[in-house]
Amino acid sequence: MSLRYALLALLSVEPMTGYDLYKQFESTVGHVWYAPDSQIYPELRKMDQDGLVEGEMVPWGPRGTKRRYHITDAGVVAFRTWMNDDLEYSRARDRPHLKAAYLEWATPTSAIRQLNSHIAHHTAELHQWEENIREIDSGESVLLNRRLEQTPEADRKRTTLFKRFAYEGLITQARQEIEWAQRGLRLIEELDS
Amino acid sequence: MSLRYALLALLSVEPMTGYDLYKQFESTVGHVWYAPDSQIYPELRKMDQDGLVEGEMVPWGPRGTKRRYHITDAGVVAFRTWMNDDLEYSRARDRPHLKAAYLEWATPTSAIRQLNSHIAHHTAELHQWEENIREIDSGESVLLNRRLEQTPEADRKRTTLFKRFAYEGLITQARQEIEWAQRGLRLIEELDS
DNA sequence: GAAAACATGTAACCGGTTACATGATTCT
DNA sequence: AGAATCATGTAACCGGTTACATGTTTTC
Structure with a gap:
């Protein structure tokens, strides 16, 4: 919906x-x-x-x-x-973490490759979101500008800051996923040495 | 699948x-x-x-x-x-962050209530995952013990640490979501003052 | 003239949700 | 005896994916 x-x-x-x-x-x-x-x-x-x-x-x-x-x-x-309206939080269904919990079933090579994919995926997202924030700050965001045009002066700051707030959350998420996968890589290294 | x-x-x-x-x-x-x-x-x-x-x-x-x-x-x-096998990363479909990006459409009361729900949801998950980690560390996890019984001695550490690794990631995720929502609450406070 | 972008759909399928339905066993 | 738990399903529906299909306009 x-x-x-x-x-x-x-x-x-x-x-x-x-x-x-x-x-x-x-x-x-x-x-x-x-x-x-x-x-x-x-x-x-x-x-x-x-x-x-x-x-x-x-x-x-x-x-x-x-x-x-x-x-x-x-x-x-x-x-x-x-x-x-409040949104409903559905039950967790988290493929990467499900796999991580059983990572001993994967070969070290494959585990490393998958953690690197995880890093690559979230790095790409991170860059996109950082770019979005940059566009918000520099006033280059076409859609936001169009929105602000129709927004009373008093509410423009509010609108901008909420949009920024959303992207900041996504940025922290992405960074956390990258760090987590890097910890995984270090863990595999330690276990194999 | x-x-x-x-x-x-x-x-x-x-x-x-x-x-x-x-x-x-x-x-x-x-x-x-x-x-x-x-x-x-x-x-x-x-x-x-x-x-x-x-x-x-x-x-x-x-x-x-x-x-x-x-x-x-x-x-x-x-x-x-x-x-x-590598898993496929599907496109982002993130309801809480979608709503956050348009939070100026919600009343402050409702926005606060929703951010508090977000905090409550992730706090519950956080506690559960912290409990899971505690059980792993204390050797109380029935399922993990059953798994370890069938695992050669040399691989037990590996199995335990990967399971721990998965939950640690989830814990950091939950903490991040809580902090993010708290930032949102502070933001609303500032804007309304 | 060809390629890329714009434009709009249908249809089969699939994973997951919700509601409905039923009956046995165990615990108190 | 009644309640909670154990046990196993079916069926309608819904949101989303993938594949198929077609035609116009703009750009190079």
């Missing part, structure tokens, strides 16, 4: 096509939420039926058209309601 | 019934992996068909029977193969 609200969050800034939203997920916000186009298009249709968004055909080039969605008042209410 | 391997991990220690496995998920290992009974029983059936486990009916009380599953050689191979 969160896809719906991730889409509403983006559409609360400005109208977009399904493809625009897909690209957003692949770039900045995508690092918090992701969905393939095959999930986005049908969801937008459903949201239109539910009255949360409205799609209108707009011309695209000489012959083409595309469907641009804008959020409705009901969509704004739904998003705000979701934002005020 | 990980449920299958989480079950094999447990069955590699000793034969168990579906209900035993369910209880394991609800307690210690459950904090790394969880599955409801409605998912476990059918999965065990499939694993039996695939030759990874074998179920045998054993008497239970005067009239009842229960099905106890034990891992097969093919199951051991499958588990070891999975342990040596």
